[in-house]
Amino acid sequence: MSAIDRPSGQQQPTPYDSAFLKACRREPVPHTPVWFMRQAGRSLPEYLKVREGIGMLDSCMRPELVKEITLQPVRRHGVDAAIYFSDIVVPLKAIGVDLDIKPGVGPVVAEPFRTRADLARLRDLTPDDVWYVTEAMGLLTAELGTTPLIGFAGAPFTLASYLVEGGPSRNHEHTKALMHADPELWADLLDRLAEITATFLTVQIEAGASAVQLFDSWAGALAPADYRRSVMPASAKVFETVAGYGVPRIHFGVGTGELLGLMGEAGADVVGVDWRVPMDEAARRVGPGKALQGNLDPAVLFAGPRAVEAAADEVLRAAAGLEGHVFNLGHGVLPTTDPDALTRLVAHVHERTAR
Numbered sequence: 492m493s494a495i496d497r498p499s500g501q502q503q504p505t506p507y508d509s510a511f512l513k514a515c516r517r518e519p520v521p522h523t524p525v526w527f528m529r530q531a532g533r534s535l536p537e538y539l540k541v542r543e544g545i546g547m548l549d550s551c552m553r554p555e556l557v558k559e560i561t562l563q564p565v566r567r568h569g570v571d572a573a574i575y576f577s578d579i580v581v582p583l584k585a586i587g588v589d590l591d592i593k594p595g596v597g598p599v600v601a602e603p604f605r606t607r608a609d610l611a612r613l614r615d616l617t618p619d620d621v622w623y624v625t626e627a628m629g630l631l632t633a634e635l636g637t638t639p640l641i642g643f644a645g646a647p648f649t650l651a652s653y654l655v656e657g658g659p660s661r662n663h664e665h666t667k668a669l670m671h672a673d674p675e676l677w678a679d680l681l682d683r684l685a686e687i688t689a690t691f692l693t694v695q696i697e698a699g700a701s702a703v704q705l706f707d708s709w710a711g712a713l714a715p716a717d718y719r720r721s722v723m724p725a726s727a728k729v730f731e732t733v734a735g736y737g738v739p740r741i742h743f744g745v746g747t748g749e750l751l752g753l754m755g756e757a758g759a760d761v762v763g764v765d766w767r768v769p770m771d772e773a774a775r776r777v778g779p780g781k782a783l784q785g786n787l788d789p790a791v792l793f794a795g796p797r798a799v800e801a802a803a804d805e806v807l808r809a810a811a812g813l814e815g816h817v818f819n820l821g822h823g824v825l826p827t828t829d830p831d832a833l834t835r836l837v838a839h840v841h842e843r844t845a846r
C-alpha cells in the first residue's frame with residue numbers, strides 16, 4: 492500500500508487523513524497545516540551537533556543521520572509534515588557529476604556544462620544510485636506514522652543553472668545565453684534533467700513519500716515567454732511522469748509572481764508562493780483547482796513574537812477564501828532564525844485556524 496492510499500480495516504494508520512494532505516487535496520481541514528522549507532538545518536542546534544565534521548553531501552548518504560535530521564524539526568516544532576533531508580544536487584552527484592556543496596556558498600560544479608559533449612556526463616539515474624534514499628525513507632515512514640513525509644527534487648531549470656554557471660549565480664547569464672543561442676542543446680539538456688528528476692521523485696514516492704515538491708528556486712529570473720517556451724515543457728514532463736501515483740505535487744520558486752499561472756499549468760496540484768504576492772492575489776493568478784502554499788516573509792521571524800503573529804494573521808486573512816492552504820514561509824528558513832520563533836509560529840497558526 493502506498494502512503495497515500497486511504498487506510499481501511501485493520502491496517503496501520505497512514506498520513507492520508509492528515510491536515511497537510513487534506514489541504515493539498517483541497518478538502519476541509521481541522522486546522523491550517525504548517526511546515527517550513529529548510530526546516531531541517533542550520534537554525535537547529537541539534538542539527539549542527541549531529542552534522543559536526545560531516546560534509547553536507549556525505550550526510551545525505553547516511554540513512555540513520557538523514558532520519559534523525561528529518562525528524563528534528565517535527566519533534567521540536569510540531570509541524571504538520573516532514574521534509575526529507577537531502578539536497579537538489581544529490582541526484583547529479585549520484586550519477587557522477589563532479590560537484591560539492593561549499594558551506595556558505597552552495598553547490599559548486601567542477602567543470603561547468605557548456606557544450607553538446609557535456610550531455611554525455613548526464614547518464615540515467617537508477618534507484619540503485621540512490622539506495623540510501625530508499626533506505627532512509629523506509630526508516631522515516633516507519634517512525635513518522637501519520638505525519639506525512641515530503642520528497643523533493645530540483646526542477647530542470649534550477650539544476651541547469653547550477654550546471655551551466657558552475658555555481659550559484661545572480662544573473663544566470665551563461666544559462667540564459669545557452670538557452671537563447673542554442674535552443675536545441677538547451678532543450679536536450681533540460682529533457683535529460685527532467686528524466687533524472689522524474690526518476691529521483693519516483694524513487695522517493697515508491698519509498699513512501701506522501702507528497703513531492705519540485706523546487707524551481709531560480710525560475711523567477713525568467714520572463715514568462717522564456718519560461719513557457721524553454722523551461723515549462725521539462726517541468727511538465729516531470730509532473731506528468733509522477734502523476735499516476737496520485738501524490739500531491741507542489742511547485743515552488745522565488746520571485747515567481749509573474750509565473751504563478753504557468754507554474755500551476757505545468758502540472759502542479761499545489762503552487763508555492765513567495766512573500767511578494769499576497770495569497771488572494773496569488774489565487775487569482777493561479778486560477779481554480781489548485782491549492783496554494785505560503786507565504787510569510789522568512790525575515791519577519793526576526794521581528795519578535797507580536798510582529799510575527801501579526802504578519803502570520805495577515806497571511807491567514809489573505810488565504811481565508813482559498814480552497815486549500817498550506818502555511819509555509821515564502822522561502823527557506825534563514826540559518827540564524829531563532830528556532831523558538833518557528834515553534835511559536837506553528838502553535839499560533841494552529842490555534843488561529845482550529846475549526
Ligand SMILES: Cc1c2[nH]c(c1CCC(=O)O)Cc1[nH]c(c(CCC(=O)O)c1C)Cc1[nH]c(c(CCC(=O)O)c1C)Cc1[nH]c(c(C)c1CCC(=O)O)C2
Pocket residue numbers: 527528529530531532533547574575576577578579580592593594595596597598643706708823
Ligand atoms: C537552491 C537549493 C539548494 N538546495 C535546495 C534548494 C531549493 C530550495 C531553496 O530555494 O532554498 C533544497 C534543499 N536543501 C536542503 C533541503 C533540506 C530539507 C529542508 O528543507 O529542511 C532542501 C529542501 C538541505 C541543505 N542544503 C544546504 C544546506 C546547508 C549546508 C550545511 O548545513 O552544511 C542544507 C541544510 C546547502 C545548499 N544547497 C543549495 C544551497 C543554495 C545551499 C546553501 C548554501 C549555504 O548557504 O551554505 C542548493
